[in-house]
Amino acid sequence: METRYHPSAERGHFNFGWLDSHHSFSFGNWHDRDKVHFGALRVLNDDVVKGGQGFDNYPHENMEIISIPLKGALAHKDSTGTDGIVYTGDVQIMSAGSGISHSEYNASHYDNANFLQIWIFPKQPGIRPRQDQRSFHPDDRKNKWQIVVSPLAEDHALWINQDARLALANPEAGKPLTYRPAFPGNGIYLFVVEGAVDLAGRTLERRDGIGIAGVGEVAITATTNAEVLVIEVPMFA
Secondary structure, eight states: OEEEEEOGGGSEEEEOSSEEEEESSOBTTBOOTTOSOBTTEEEEEEEEEOTTOEEEEEEEOSOEEEEEEEESEEEEEETTSOEEEEEBTEEEEEEOTTOEEEEEEESOSSSOEEEEEEEEOOSSTTOOOEEEEEEOOGGGGBTSOEEEEOSOGGGOSBOOSSSOEEEEEBOOTTOEEEEOOSSTTOEEEEEEEESOEEETTEEEOTTOEEEEESOSOEEEEESSSOEEEEEEEOOOO
C-alpha cells in the first residue's frame, strides 16, 4: 500500500484579492515536486471567488475538468454553446478534448462563491469537446457514497472520458464507510470537505487529503458529521 498525505495547511495558497485559491497539487506559480499529480488526478483547487468576479475566457485541451460548487453558484459559458448557472448541489464536467474555451464567474455580485475545480487526464485524447452538468440531492449521500462522475452506465452519473469515478458522502459522527474501486489497480484520493474522519488510525480534518494506492478498499469512520469526496483514478508514474 502506498499513501500520500496532504495536510490542508501544506497546500499551495495564493490570494489575488478577487480569488483566494488553495492547491492540493502544483498549479500556476506554485510547484512542489512531490505534489504534481496522483495518478491521473492532476489538479484539485479549492477556490473562493468574490462577488462579481471570476475567470475570463481561457482555453483547455485534453483534460477532464470537474467543478463542484460548495457555496454559491457559478455563471459558466463555453465554446460548445453552453451558457448557464452551476449551483451548489450541482456537478459540472467538461471534456476539453481537441480544444474548448470557457469562462467562470461568481453568479452573485455580492456574496463569495466557493468551489472545487478538479482536472483529470483523459483516457482518449482529441475527442470532441463536451459539457454536462447535473443536480445531486444531498439526502442521497447521507451515510453512503453517491457516485457523481463515472464512465459506467450503471452508476447513473456524469460521464467522464477516463476510467475514473468521483463520489460524495455525508457520514454522520461514528458512522463507518468503505469505498471499493470500480477499476482494478486504481488509486483513491480522499478529500475531507468538512468535518473529520478516521482512516486506519489517522485523523483527517477539514480540507486534508490523502492518496492511497495498491488497496482493494478504503475504510473510514466519521469522527464528526462530515462531508467527504473520493476521486478514483488510474495510477501511473
